[in-house]
Amino acid sequence: MSRHDTLVSLDRRHVWHPYTQEKTAPDPVPILSGKGATLFGADGHTYTDLVSSWWVTNHGHSHPVIxxxxxxxxxxxxxxxxxxxxxxxxxxxxxxxxxxxxxxxxxxxxxxxxxxxxxxxxxxxxxxxxxxxxxxxxxxxxxxxxxxxxxxxxxxxxxxxxxxxxxxxxxxxxxxxxxxxxxxxxxxxxxxxxxxxxxxxxxxxxxxxxxxxxxxxxxxxxxxxxxxxxxxxxxxxxxxxxxxxxxxxxxxxxxxxxxxxxxxxxxxxxxxxxxxxxxxxxxxxxxxxxxxxxxxxxxxxxxxxxxxxxxxxxxxxxxxxxxxxxxxxxxxxxTEKTLDRIAAIARIHRERLDDLKSRSNAHHFRALGSIAALDMRTDSTGYTSSVGPKLKAFFMERGLLIRPLGHVIYLLPPYCVSADELHMGWDAIGDALASIS
Ligand SMILES: Cc1ncc(COP(=O)(O)O)c(C=O)c1O
Structure with a gap:
């Protein structure tokens, strides 16, 4: 059995995850290591973490100084x-x-x-x-x-x-x-x-x-x-x-x-x-x-x-x-002039949010520092909106860790995120709005 499969099967047998319906949730994704905004999966895939792993990772994963x-x-x-x-x-x-x-x-x-x-x-x-x-x-x-x-x-x-x-x-x-x-x-x-x-x-x-x-x-x-x-x-x-x-x-x-x-x-x-x-x-x-x-x-x-x-x-x-x-x-x-990095993230958020304002299935655009969000117009709203899991799966397919809160799509990246990584996230949000209803 591969390392990935071993980890998933042991996890399925012994672990109980937070905020998870264990009966219907997809298998958890085993992560072996992290560097900057990137998480390295046991199956060889990488994921760009655009939610700072539940809003905690500021300077990047495994930052050597810390x-x-x-x-x-x-x-x-x-x-x-x-x-x-x-x-x-x-x-x-x-x-x-x-x-x-x-x-x-x-x-x-x-x-x-x-x-x-x-x-x-x-x-x-x-x-x-x-x-x-x-x-x-x-x-x-x-x-x-x-x-x-x-x-x-x-x-x-x-x-x-x-x-x-x-x-x-x-x-x-x-x-x-x-x-x-x-x-x-x-x-x-x-x-x-x-x-x-x-x-x-x-x-x-x-x-x-x-x-x-x-x-x-x-x-x-x-x-x-x-x-x-x-x-x-x-x-x-x-x-x-x-x-x-x-x-x-x-x-x-x-x-x-x-x-x-x-x-x-x-x-x-x-x-x-x-x-x-x-x-x-x-x-x-x-x-x-x-x-x-x-x-x-x-x-x-x-x-x-x-x-x-x-x-x-x-x-x-x-x-x-x-x-x-x-x-x-x-x-x-x-030493890393972190507040300047956050200002640079905020500028990209603003520009990309403004670009999405013409989309008919999105509204309530908002940005604040390193956080940007928009609401999808859907029949069911809130944390359990059925569009949430579809969006999450869409982003994971693209190698992006973005976890919408139901119909609310947001980015909250670690401050080390590069402009390219952030644009990748926004491109994927644009594509998701075009293809998911
Ligand atoms: C504003 C706020 N307060 C408190 C908490 C709880 O923090 P913890 O999950 O570390 O207990 C959270 C977690 O997301 C939060 O966002």
């Missing part, structure tokens, strides 16, 4: 308990992140992935209220928001529709309509005004009971790359300031350059009280996340009793290998 940093760290200190102990990679990373984050976002709490970063943010908000003698038990979110798959994150994202089976496990959250927009949208101001007016009503009624508002800033990823304008976020922030409701920005996907600036909050000129970061934090090499808060939020947890401390931690909190990867990744933003 790989070396992890190897060096593994030979020095692979892990140490983070309660009562600390270590150089965690301390240096915390200081570097604080320098790069806006305002006084300067207290770094480590966890393991995007979902747990969000859990920590929610727990900070609830306990801050308790520590300050306030009864704040509600959370506010946006419809369509997705924040991860742990119970708190699912509750916050329940309006995304992914979690119907788990309804009985989830707590209640309140949700406002998200003023989703796109190129040449005549209704954007009306949609924003409606959301702001509902926010104002909500704050009048529930402002004193609400612990935090949790937001994916500028773009909701999993619910279909839905964009809002930065000026809307700014107005919202002005309304929230002074109400005691914390703003938690979930920048798990948008962080580290995805939207064109290092963090999306910079474009809205907003400093949230809490920011959640993961995915690109380690350049996509290691599962790690941080929840960073202001000194003011941190101060609410200081006291003489343990009761006031944040009782949260994971076995691998601030794992040194993850910290070393994150430090190496941050360096690359300087």
């Amino acid at each position: 790989a070396k940093a992890i190897a060096d760290q593994a030979n020095t200190l692979e892990q140490v308990i983070f309660a009562g102990f600390t270590h150089e990679p965690a301390v240096t990373l915390s200081a570097r992140l604080s320098e790069r984050l806006p305002g006084d976002l300067s207290r770094v709490f480590f966890s393991d992935d995007g979902s747990t970063a969000v859990e920590v943010g929610l727990k900070m908000a609830i306990q801050r209220g308790i520590n300050q003698g306030e009864k704040r038990t509600r959370f506010l979110t946006f419809e369509g928001g997705y924040h991860g798959d742990t119970v708190g994150a699912m509750s916050a994202g329940r309006a995304s529709g992914f979690f119907d089976a788990f309804g009985t496990m989830l707590f209640q959250v309140d949700a406002l309509p998200f003023p989703e927009t796109w190129d040449d949208d005549p209704d954007v101001e009306a949609k924003e005004a409606k959301s702001l007016s509902l926010l104002s009503d909500y704050l009048d009624r529930h402002g004193k009971e609400c612990a935090a508002m949790l937001i994916e800033p500028l773009i909701q990823g999993a619910s279909g790359m839905r964009i809002c304008r930065p000026e809307f976020l700014k107005k919202m922030d002005e309304m929230l300031k002074g109400t005691g409701v914390l703003t938690i920005y979930d920048e798990v996907m948008t962080g580290f350059g995805r939207t064109g600036t290092l963090f999306a909050c910079e474009q809205a000129d907003v400093v949230p009280d809490v920011i959640c970061l993961s995915k690109g934090l380690t350049g996509g090499f290691m599962p790690m996340s941080v929840t960073v808060c202001t000194q003011e939020v941190y101060n609410a947890f200081l006291g003489d009793a343990f009761d006031q401390a944040l009782a949260h931690g994971h076995s691998f909190t601030a794992n040194p290998l993850g910290c070393a990867a994150a430090l190496a990744s941050l360096e690359l933003y300087e």
